[in-house]
Amino acid sequence: MPDPQRVVVIGGTLKNLQRYHSLGIDITFVQSAEKVRPLSMDYCTEILRADFVNDYGTVEKLLLERHLHHPFQRILSVSEEGLVPAARLSQLLGLEGNPLHAVWRLKDKHLMRKCLEEKGLSPVRYGIADSAESLRLIARDFGRKVVVKPVCGSGSAGVLHMAHPDEAGTVWSETLQSGHGPMLVEEHLDGPEFSVETFSWKGQHLVLAVTRKLLHHNFEVGHSMPAELGSHMNEEVAVTAKGLLDAVGIIEGPAHTEIRITKDGPRIIESQNRVGGSRIDELLAISLDMDIHRLAMSVPLGIDPPPVSSPVSPRGAAVRHFVPKPGRVVDVHVPDAVAADQALSLVLGVEPGDVVHEQRTNFDRNALGCWVVAGGSDEDEAVQRCQGVLDSVEIVTEAMATS
Numbered sequence: 562m563p564d565p566q567r568v569v570v571i572g573g574t575l576k577n578l579q580r581y582h583s584l585g586i587d588i589t590f591v592q593s594a595e596k597v598r599p600l601s602m603d604y605c606t607e608i609l610r611a612d613f614v615n616d617y618g619t620v621e622k623l624l625l626e627r628h629l630h631h632p633f634q635r636i637l638s639v640s641e642e643g644l645v646p647a648a649r650l651s652q653l654l655g656l657e658g659n660p661l662h663a664v665w666r667l668k669d670k671h672l673m674r675k676c677l678e679e680k681g682l683s684p685v686r687y688g689i690a691d692s693a694e695s696l697r698l699i700a701r702d703f704g705r706k707v708v709v710k711p712v713c714g715s716g717s718a719g720v721l722h723m724a725h726p727d728e729a730g731t732v733w734s735e736t737l738q739s740g741h742g743p744m745l746v747e748e749h750l751d752g753p754e755f756s757v758e759t760f761s762w763k764g765q766h767l768v769l770a771v772t773r774k775l776l777h778h779n780f781e782v783g784h785s786m787p788a789e790l791g792s793h794m795n796e797e798v799a800v801t802a803k804g805l806l807d808a809v810g811i812i813e814g815p816a817h818t819e820i821r822i823t824k825d826g827p828r829i830i831e832s833q834n835r836v837g838g839s840r841i842d843e844l845l846a847i848s849l850d851m852d853i854h855r856l857a858m859s860v861p862l863g864i865d866p867p868p869v870s871s872p873v874s875p876r877g878a879a880v881r882h883f884v885p886k887p888g889r890v891v892d893v894h895v896p897d898a899v900a901a902d903q904a905l906s907l908v909l910g911v912e913p914g915d916v917v918h919e920q921r922t923n924f925d926r927n928a929l930g931c932w933v934v935a936g937g938s939d940e941d942e943a944v945q946r947c948q949g950v951l952d953s954v955e956i957v958t959e960a961m962a963t964s
Contacts, residue, residue, distance in 0.1 A: 567633045572640030578604040663810030680808045683829040686748040697729035699746045706749035711741045752823040757802035762867035764812045766803040785879035801827040840880040847878035847936040877943035883931035887919045888958035906934040
């Protein structure tokens, strides 16, 4: 019997380690010490407790030593912060995977905009601000509302909207307080927002689903699929997403591309070469009966064939996140009918006595940990089932005294 394939997994969850372990592979897991779960060792050959975000040099040294002694076949990550280190290490060790330059073009939103501009794809006006004055000048030049965001941010953290150039001083002060440096400034795009979930193999991109997004201020509180936009617009959105992946050079694995449909057509907001967050993996499992995390590992290793087409009649799937009023939780009420519904996945991460903080980003939403996932015969039915839960489940809070 041949030896199992040796794979480095950078970052990720215990559930994903369980998936990968079931493939019969030899896993070396790289994760920051404080994030290693007690059961992780049950699914790995070795755990390297190292900070791959802030101490890449140590990770490189540890993996290079092991690779020279007993070579790895792949280095993979589905973690936002692990994508660049994985590509960098793959290039160093001569292993297959997405090119480092391609991953960087998605991580760095300024590079992505430059790449799209060079290819003539999804035109969006943009600039880089390194001071309040440069921000004011860019906004004045655009002559309209702008979006100010970290060049390499994620999860909606640090994203600000500026309606008028006179707000530049206040907005720039907020960016400095949050620790961000130069900021990407983009023209505000009007229109509904969607994401395109894709899987690529050998440079060919398959659209798995178009996902409708529900926003609350700057962050996401819901997703549903498959979004039906009409055959022409569905095709235009798909072509736009695949054009981006070609332009930056992505050749394999999952990707999550965010798009707004404007009066001038689809416009790309950003993209990442990973599975979409906000429970999108669960929606794909319900809608397409697809374990996208398994495919991200099994296809590159030759264990599973790459998907070649989506089901003709997928089911609907939706997720909705709770946004309770900030304060101390005094009661959480779940109707018996909701609690007994085995077709729902309801998670409520709060109980009486907990404190609910104001939600401003996807990270705040995830920290609260309150959501419902449901399936349906189509997108509308799945959304209606989620909304029924939001309407009936109560998370009651009371204002906290301020000193």
